[in-house]
Amino acid sequence: MENNKNIQQDTDEAPAFFGSWKNLYLIVLVFHAFLITVFYFFAKYYS
Amino acid sequence: MLGTLSLIVAYGVYKTRNVDNVKSYLLGDKDLPWWTIGLSVMATQASAITFLSTPGKAYDDGLGFAQFYFGLPVAMVFLCIFVLPIYYRLNVFTAYEYLEGRFDLKTRTLTAILFLIQRGLAAGITIFAPGIILSNILGWDLNLTILFIGIVVIFYTVFGGTKAVSVTQKQQMIIILTGMVLAAIILVFKLPPDIQFSDAVSIAGKMGKLEVVDFEFDLSNRYNFWSGMIGGVFLFVSYFGTDQSQVQRYLSGKTLSESRLGLLFNGIIKVPMQFLVLFIGVLVFIFFQFIQPPIHFNKANLNKLENTVYETELAKLQQKHKETFELKQTSMRSLITAIDNKNQNEILAAKSNIDALMQQDSQIRADVKGLILQADDSAEVKDSDYVFITFVTQYLPIGMVGLLLAVIFSAAMSTTASELNALATTSVIDIYRRSIVTDKTDQHYLKASKWLTIFWGLLALGFALVASLFDNLIEAVNIIGSVFYGTILGIFMVAFFMKRVGGKAVFLAALLAELIVIAVFILDKMEIVSIAYLWLNLIGCILVMILAGIFEELFGKDKT
Structure with a gap:
């Protein structure tokens, strides 16, 4: 049922950084895991 | 403060003076770079309530609220992989437009209406909440404060549409981030001379204010690692993927890549930013251990x-x-x-x-x-929402007070502008142009968009003028969202991942799931069951998916 007139040319291209989207997603997730770990040890250290 | 706000509004109006058709008005010119999208997405989510309530929450309960945002980066990655490519491929104006192609008109209309109800209510709160706090603290008349915020936002949103919202949000977010960083620095310098920053952090740690990660699984605990990572992912996928006030922000990106980078930028910055806002609340707590606080903050x-x-x-x-x-x-x-x-x-x-x-x-x-x-x-005797603004107005130098008031007004305006813009877009594209007046010119729909922006603006203002204070303002907005987001997300999840399910099954499933979520919410309020509100997102979403599967088996063969 997709309207063919509406279909825009797919402009999906590699990101400007880190080579591929997969790498970039991984960096975001690893950074987030790192942040949670830092929060955890920060709280533990000062408690 | 007035100078900063006027400059931002004038800049927004100037940049959008040539907007003269529906596409340009509702989608911008699709020319925004990733950093504008990222800042605009952040500004839409970060309402004035974020900067008033959140430090007060940390003052009372410590940093644990940061866990609410733990699911956000995961949600950003999910959306970049599965959702953005679909919206870009179909070149849609609204997220709900996609549902008609996938299911049918009634499912699109139901989802749009669920969005209009919850966002319409939230828009009132995002004007009212800062209004009541600022009027109490500054001694301004409450109605005039609400009218000031509302009328300025309605003016530039009606004038320039989506693009005015995004370009003003970029400036507003820069003011917000600068203001909060400066507030944190000044707070450290405001501590008594014999108290070092490290002493302040040590005291906060010993007083249990730094407990930012709680791994204990407890369904009735509002904020722990699990509610953030599971319930939070569902909430944020739903909010950023299906709430038109956010979808509209990244649909005005230059390309799919720019929109993806904008969302990932939000995924990286959001958690540290919330940590900073909460940490400011903890520093205010320490400050008031050495400088006598008021006996009551309101x-x-x-x-x-x-x-x-x-x-x-x-x-x-x-x-x-x-x-x-x-x-x-x-x-x-x-x-x-x-x-x-x-x-x-x-x-x-x-x-x-x-x-x-x-x-x-x-x-x-x-x-x-x-x-x-x-x-x-x-x-209303709960005074935690007044903690930060009391500190700002009583202990910061005059210039900083103006800057931080500009931060709070900017945040109120940026969120409300996105909401009005999205409410008008959904009303025009998914309801008015699709089902009520279907064959008019572009100019007619442009005018209708502007009138509907005014309509939603006035409705939000009316709601703000009669609303009463909730238990905690930021939670009130999130709770209203959680009651509806799960069902909306469930409809989209079925659309994306359950290809054999048709319109009739998902429509019935969504209606039933929404009723069950509302019933669970009421039972929780009556203290018959105890389920933290973040889980409502998960319950709504899973219910729609399971019920849609069952109904498809029962009623099947009706696929559109």
Whole structure:
């Protein structure tokens, strides 16, 4: 049922950084895991 | 403050002076780079409530609220992989437009209506919440404060549409981030000369204010690692993937890549930013351990006791509050010495003294609240939303007060502008142009978009003018969202991942799931069950998916 007139040319291209989207997603997730770990040890250290 | 706000509005109006068709008005010119998208997405989510309520929350409960945002980066990655490519491929104006192609018109209309209900209510709160706090603290008339925020936002949103919203949000977010970083720095310098930053952090740690990650699985606990990572992912996928106020922000990106980078930028910055805002609340807590805090943070409530029979009782409580504060200060200094000497016994002794004094002070504050309620039984005595703004107005230099008030007004305006813009877009594209007036010119729909922006703006203003204060403002917005987002997300999840399910099954499933979520929410309020609100997102979404699967088996073969 997709309207063919509406279909825009797919402009999906590699990101400007880190080579591929997969790498970039991984960096975001690893950074987030790192942040949670830092929060955890920060709280533990000062408690 | 007025200068900063005027410049931002003038810039937005100037940049969008050539907007003259529906596409340009509702989608911008699709020319925004990733950093504008990222800042605009952040500004839409970060309402004034974020900067008023969140530090107050940390003042009371510590950093644990940061866990609410733990699911956000995961949600951003999910959306970049699965959702953005679909919206870009179909070149849609709204997220709900996609549902008609996938299911049918009634499912698209139902989802659009669910969005309009929840976002329409939230828009009122995002104007009202800062309005009531700012008017109480600054002594301004509440209705005039609400009208000031509302009319300015309606003006530039009606004038320039989506693009005006995005370009003003970029400036607003820069002001917000600068203001909050400066507030944190000044707070550190405002601590007494003999208290180092490291002492402040140590005290906060010993007082349990730095507990930012809680791994204990408890369904009734609002904020822990699991509710954030599971319930939070569902909430944020739903909010960023299906709420038109967010979808519209990244659909105005130059390309799919720019939109993806904008969302990932949000995924990286959001958690540290919330941590900073909460940490400011913890620093305010430490500050008020050495500088005597007011006995009650909502000045307007205390004014109610003046020249009444309760005045003498209040004076007695003020005296007790002062004495307790002085004793607590001595114990705080003993705690710092004990920490410096690494003497565990002394640390425990000082901490136990402080705990006892804190309890005593809590009782005094509770007694003041009791007096306020005796003087006015309709008064809202919860004062945590007033903590940060009290600190700003009473202890920061004049220029900084103006900057931080500009931060709060900017945040109120940026969120409200996105909401009005999205409400108008959904009303025009998914309801008016699709089902009511289907064959008019582009100019007609452009005019309709502007009139609907005014309509939603006035409705939000009306709601803001009659709304009463919720238990905690930021939670009120999130709770309203959680009641509807799960169902909306469930419809989209079925659309994306359950290819054999058709329109009739998903429509019935969504109706039933929404009723069940509302019932669970009511049962929780009546204390018959205990389920933290973040889980409602998960329940709504899973229910729609399971019920749609079952209904498809029962009614099947109706696929559109």
